[in-house]
Amino acid sequence: MNRHTPEHHTTWCARGHRCNLGEHRSTEIVVDLPGRARAVLVRVRTAAGREHAEVRIRVALAPGHLPARRQLVGLLSDLRHAVTRAAIAARPRPRGGS
Numbered sequence: 001m002n003r004h005t006p007e008h009h010t011t012w013c014a015r016g017h018r019c020n021l022g023e024h025r026s027t028e029i030v031v032d033l034p035g036r037a038r039a040v041l042v043r044v045r046t047a048a049g050r051e052h053a054e055v056r057i058r059v060a061l062a063p064g065h066l067p068a069r070r071q072l073v074g075l076l077s078d079l080r081h082a083v084t085r086a087a088i089a090a091r092p093r094p095r096g097g098s
Helices: 065-090
Strands: 029-033 037-045 051-059
Touching (some): 051 065
16 A cells, blocks of 8 residues: 555645645645745655655746846846755765774
């Protein structure tokens, strides 16, 4: 029996309609800055047992093409840094040995 089916929820799983195709999904964690930005994070465990963080971000852009473009370049740079840092932290640590 596959222990990652919706019938065998994790402790953090939101259950109900959020579990589909064998995935488990947490309730959304929302950071909301009204009129400026919103981020939504969901923890996901796939049917294969791999866990992920799913992040959606919406940011109000500055008026005008060039200021918005500069803002997007900064946002992309920050996201690249955050994703790289998270990916490095998720890497298995080498086992010490003699």
